[in-house]
Amino acid sequence: FYSISxxxxxxxxxxxxxxxxxxxxxxxxxxxxxxGIYSGYTVIKGEKKKYLSAISIxxxxxxxxKNVAVEAHLIDFSKDVYGRDxxxxxxxxxxxxxxxxxxxxLVKNIKEDIKxxxxxxxxxxxx
Numbered sequence: 001f002y003s004i005s006x007x008x009x010x011x012x013x014x015x016x017x018x019x020x021x022x023x024x025x026x027x028x029x030x031x032x033x034x035x036g037i038y039s040g041y042t043v044i045k046g047e048k049k050k051y052l053s054a055i056s057i058x059x060x061x062x063x064x065x066k067n068v069a070v071e072a073h074l075i076d077f078s079k080d081v082y083g084r085d086x087x088x089x090x091x092x093x094x095x096x097x098x099x100x101x102x103x104x105x106l107v108k109n110i111k112e113d114i115k116x117x118x119x120x121x122x123x124x125x126x127x
Contacts, residue, residue: 001040001089004029004070008081011071014063018103020110022056022071023081025088032070033057037094039117039124042074045085051077052121054113055088061099062106075114091124 004027011024023042035058041050051074059065072088094113100106117124 001091002033003087003089004032005085005087006070008084008086010082011069014060015071015073018107018110020073020107020114021078022073023086025070025072025086027070032068033090033093035059035068035097037097037113038090039092039094039120040072040088040090041124042072042086042088044081045087050089050125051075052117052124053088054094054110054117055090056097058097061097062103073110073114075118091120 004025006025006027008023009026011022015022038055038057040053040055042053043050053072053074055072057068057070059068094116098109100109
């Protein structure tokens with residue numbers, strides 16, 4: 001898998017507010033994948049466990065952000081990992097970034113993305 005590494009930094013905390021918390025990365029790589037929503041997994045430095053992840057690369061168009069953000073929702077994960085180094089591994093692109101009409105529509109789509117990724121869990125971890 002292609003991967004990117006970085007340090008978990010504080011974001012705008014929008015994910016937590018809408019019920020889908022994410023880790024935001026200050027990346028160490030020069031190259032990142034094209035903007036979009038991806039399936040994959042995350043490894044926290046010093047741990048061996050792989051956390052199934054919904055990964056977002058882009059400008060968060062629903063919120064009108066100008067800068068590209070790298071963030072991941074670690075599925076079934078609730079630890080505080082601010083300041084930790086992580087590596088995110090990409091498996092497949094789920095969809096393009098999209099501006100939604102409302103935050104509720106965004107949340108609905110994120111939950112659909114997570115459901116798809118959970119269905120792909122075996123193939124993500126077996127590869």
